[in-house]
């Protein structure tokens with residue numbers, strides 16, 4: 001659960017299932033739509049078992065065989081690794097793309113152009129990342145040091161990667177941003193499936209063996225029993241440590257600059273930034289959710305509400321109001337990061353019914 005987006009995001013409603021832009025589409029639905037048509041093969045979704053119903057409801061066209069369910073969260077190396085292991089059994093020469101379903105990316109056309117270039121670059125035997133120009137020394141991202149142009153006619157913006165550093169400390173992140181040589185990693189990888197698995201096997205041999213055991217049983221009646229037995233034993237680590245860092249050190253990573261708006265939607269301040277106020281009215285408040293009954297007098301910020309309550313804002317700036325049937329959050333964009341602390345204290349106090 002993305003605890004910085006509580007009480008909107010809950011254990012049973014993580015942010016990828018939510019509409020955070022007021023577009024009417026969840027982040028998952030928007031990600032799926034953005035990717036459709038880019039791949040010759042089917043799109044696969046890897047998610048927690050507890051989200052199966054919600055995902056199927058939001059993506060009715062997704063075949064059951066392309067919905068891969070995890071018994072518990074084991075981090076991105078296991079999730080992406082399992083998808084790669086299954087795809088490699090069907091087509092060992094496939095170029096795969098892995099995309100987080102909880103980011104806002106606009107416009108879709110620019111994203112698709114960048115992914116097409118990444119596929120061309122990956123076809124030369126590299127793991128291709130998408131780089132985003134950093135706007136701050138954020139420590140929650142991976143940093144990619146760009147090298148020389150690859151010189152590919154079919155991927156003119158692709159460059160080599162000299163270094164990939166997952167989540168540096170603040171001082172290092174400041175140096176990287178000041179140098180002008182680093183981009184943020186957008187959390188997307190396009191690569192030959194065999195190369196992804198080679199690195200996974202080298203860095204995390206036990207994890208890779210576990211995924212192979214699951215893939216061996218995938219098309220058999222023993223699938224669930226094997227998944228239940230093997231999954232808890234899998235190493236919990238991120239794909240960035242298991243694959244991207246070692247592959248970059250070996251010169252096997254390239255980067256295509258992400259020439260689009262990209263937002264990780266980490267907290268309500270990000271939602272505030274994303275939701276431009278309605279130019280038709282004088283209001284400086286953007287309203288998400290089904291309840292539009294908001295009375296605003298010289299106030300700015302966002303209101304997210306699915307209740308029937310009328311909400312009145314008077315003389316408050318950069319306010320964040322999230323109104324749900326069992327929990328009400330009031331904070332400001334400046335303090336949005338501290339929502340996580342509130343969730344931590346609810347957990348400590350055992351108030352898990354509202355999480």
Ligand SMILES: Nc1nc2c(ncn2[C@@H]2O[C@H](COP(=O)(O)OP(=O)(O)O[C@H]3O[C@H](CO)[C@@H](O)[C@H](O)[C@@H]3O)[C@@H](O)[C@H]2O)c(=O)[nH]1
Pocket residue numbers: 046047048070072073074075076079099100101102140141142143166167184185186187188240264
């Ligand atoms: N299915 C599944 N997905 C997972 C799991 N763990 C993480 N993910 C998904 O994998 C993506 C990245 O995981 P995070 O744990 O949110 O990573 P992060 O801290 O944001 O860092 C990653 O993303 C940044 C961009 O947002 C990158 O900058 C960074 O390098 C890294 O790739 C998210 O979409 C997340 O939902 C898991 O157990 N199962």
